[in-house]
Amino acid sequence: MINHFSVLGIKPSAKEDDIKKAYRRLSNKYHPDKLLGASDEEKEQASQQLERVKKAYEVLSDPKLRNAFIRDFNNVIVTDPNSAMRELWDQFYP
Incomplete structure (x- = not known):
């Protein structure tokens, strides 16, 4: 399951304004117009x-x-605890 908070780089306690700011920042970063000199990959x-x-x-x-x-997300069964802990750690300590 994709952690949408991680995708946007925000904490689960993020407010609506923080969500919007993160979305705008990342949309701008990954927008095709910003990648003119990039490879196809x-x-x-x-x-x-x-x-x-x-x-x-x-x-x-x-x-x-x-x-x-x-x-x-809170009801997901963890099959790889090490990976889950690493992901959780990265959310709070980037």
Whole structure:
């Protein structure tokens, strides 16, 4: 399951304004117009990341979707505890 908070680089306690700022910053970073000198591979990676950013914003900016995401995310069964702990650590200590 993708952690939308990690995609946007924000904490789960982020306010609506923080979510919007993170979305704008990352949308600008990965926008195709900003990648004029990039290779095709870099453009493809940026395009994929931009789609993740858009989806994360869509979910986290809607209170109902955000609450459902948090509920579902909290119920995920961890199959690789080391990876899960590393991801959690990276969220709070980037």
